Amino acid sequence: MVMKYRYCWLVLTIASISCQDSATILTPEVNDLAKFDSLMVFFMSENDIDAGALSIMKNSQVVYEKAFGWKDSEHTQILPQNAMMRLASVSKPITAAAIRKLIGAGKLDLTAPAFDLDGSGIGVLEINPFPVLGDTLFKRITVEDLLLHSGGWDRESDKDWVFHEIEIASELGVSSPPTQAQMISFLLGKELQFNPGSNHVYSNVGYLVLGKIVEEVSGQDYIDYIHEAVLGPIGINRSDVIQGRSFQQDRNYREPWYDAGFKGSNVFDVTGPPVLFSDGGWNHEGAVAYMGLVATSTSIVEFLGHYFVWGEDIGKVKSNAYGTGWRYHTGSLPGTQALAMQRDNGINYVTLFNKRPGGGDSYNMQIKQKIDEIIGLGVLN
Numbered sequence: 001m002v003m004k005y006r007y008c009w010l011v012l013t014i015a016s017i018s019c020q021d022s023a024t025i026l027t028p029e030v031n032d033l034a035k036f037d038s039l040m041v042f043f044m045s046e047n048d049i050d051a052g053a054l055s056i057m058k059n060s061q062v063v064y065e066k067a068f069g070w071k072d073s074e075h076t077q078i079l080p081q082n083a084m085m086r087l088a089s090v091s092k093p094i095t096a097a098a099i100r101k102l103i104g105a106g107k108l109d110l111t112a113p114a115f116d117l118d119g120s121g122i123g124v125l126e127i128n129p130f131p132v133l134g135d136t137l138f139k140r141i142t143v144e145d146l147l148l149h150s151g152g153w154d155r156e157s158d159k160d161w162v163f164h165e166i167e168i169a170s171e172l173g174v175s176s177p178p179t180q181a182q183m184i185s186f187l188l189g190k191e192l193q194f195n196p197g198s199n200h201v202y203s204n205v206g207y208l209v210l211g212k213i214v215e216e217v218s219g220q221d222y223i224d225y226i227h228e229a230v231l232g233p234i235g236i237n238r239s240d241v242i243q244g245r246s247f248q249q250d251r252n253y254r255e256p257w258y259d260a261g262f263k264g265s266n267v268f269d270v271t272g273p274p275v276l277f278s279d280g281g282w283n284h285e286g287a288v289a290y291m292g293l294v295a296t297s298t299s300i301v302e303f304l305g306h307y308f309v310w311g312e313d314i315g316k317v318k319s320n321a322y323g324t325g326w327r328y329h330t331g332s333l334p335g336t337q338a339l340a341m342q343r344d345n346g347i348n349y350v351t352l353f354n355k356r357p358g359g360g361d362s363y364n365m366q367i368k369q370k371i372d373e374i375i376g377l378g379v380l381n
Contacts (some may be wrong), residue, residue: 015358033064035116035374040068043367044353051079051256051354054371055297060305065298069354071256072341084254085352086244086284088331090338091293092207094226094241096315097307098214101229108217114141114209115150115188124213127181128171129188138188141196143213146206147314152192154201161187162204162290165267165283177267177283180212204290204308211289222288223373231299234306240299243290246284255294258335259355278335291333297350300340304348309340330364332356339364341371347380 036054044052051071056064067083070076102108108124115138116123124143145151161168161183173244178186187205194201211222214336218225223363227238245251246268259276267283275281282294308316310327329337337353351367 004365017297029148032379035287035377035379036064036371037066039367039370039374040066043370044069047355047357047363049355049363050075050259051085051192052082053079053083053085053352055301056349057301057305057381062298062301063380065301067297069256072256073259076160078381080254082240082254082296083256084240084252084296084330085256085336085338085354086241086258086291086331086336087300087352088291088294088333088336089204090300090329090331090340090350091289091291093307093309093314093329093340094230094293094303095207095210095289097142097216097230097303098218098222098226098315099147099210100317101316102139102217103213108143108213110144110147112143113139114143114146114218115139117188125184125209125216127184127188129152130185131189134189135191137192137196137250143210145196146203146210146213148312149200149203150197151203151206151209152194152196152204153187153203154193154199155205156195156201157204158190160204161190161220162208163282165286166265166270170177176270177286180208184209184212205287207290208287214289227342231303231306234300234302236302241293241295243288244284246282249277252294253298256354262334263356279331283336286343291331295308299350301350304340304350307344328368332364337363339368343370343375347375 035055040052041056049069050073051069053067054064055062065080067079069079069211071079081208099108103110113123114125116126117133117139119126127311141151165177166342168183169178172178172182172186173181214225220228223243231241232238242247242252248257258278260281262277263274264277264281266272268273306318308314308318308327309329325344326342328341334356335354337356339351340347348370353363356363
């Protein structure tokens, strides 16, 4: 039997554990959950990461939950054990689950057109394109297309418009940052890159639209609805999954600083001085449905025990923990790496860090490999 393992992380352990190498961590002599402690401290030390968290679930029970490191860049405050961090794109499976709940309640149809562009009432969102409709293919986008990243947007051949809020506001002639509805209006005036439903290309824009659909159909604020319909029924506390904030002074006291590593324009003050990109480089409040949630690693590992995190079933309720294949969802922003892993043997885990390398998911994939190696030693048997 695996016992729940949680205790306060001592700063003194950094010196001793960080001197180990990864091969030492993976030796069979230490066949217990302390291997995860050693891994996290070693990994964070080697990559100069200030804050991290790891939670592990086995057979629907949380067996390990722990936060590591520092809350502040000056290393004067230890990260609390109930730390919360940005989820980045790991927010998306929660949005998908909210959509599935609306469908299950008979309030939304998976095949419904996402947009009502002619006033017929057949589509879900009635938002006027700016300045005019840029592509008739928008009429063909369904809710399912948005869920499965098949809406027609390709950020490789066009822009990932959610990170161009200042440009969007300028073209619309509104103050920055634009609202969600204003961003969608702007996007409806552009062309799609492929026929909806004909391809799968990862899309932040699609989940921006889904977040607006959640609010439109439920008649509730996004945060209120996900807690009422998705998170609350499985026992996740409202205080453990929250709306993220753009600026450090507005954030929850349990959050660390976010080490973006570079500065950029402030979307809230475009003529002002540059800001750390993780502190005003985008409107985090407006991004809630696709990259804006903040949570504990344990709350997300509990979510993984109930809902699929990726694939054609994303957001659907899981009937059991076995035989469903390995699935994972990553999140990556300046100052954030998040990994939500579902294995088909009843083991799920979540890692959160307050830093990413130059770009992409490399921390996520590195830590995934190491955690899977430790699990392979049988420490959770």
